Amino acid sequence: MQAIEFNSYVNEGNIKIPANYQDWYGAKIKVILLRQDTLTSQMETSSRSSRPIGLAKDKFQVPPQFFEELPEELLDAFEGKS
Secondary structure, eight states, rough: OOOOOOOOOOOOTTTTGGGGGGGGTTTTOOOOOOTTTTTTHHHHHHHHHHOOOOTTTTOOOOOGGGOOOOHHHHHHHHHHOO
């Protein structure tokens, strides 16, 4: 048994097999699906160059209001209660 691994999306019940595996087209295969909820963020992260930590140090200050409790109406809206 041979195995390959690649990342793909399910689109209307179809999974696109990369062209470099075209010798698998038409073959009888066994499919095991693993849902990877972080696939998008991993792809975005790998395509960006890494930046040093602390570039905005001393350039931005979180205002004290940020830590205040949110109004009840706003919390209800986030929870779909409004």
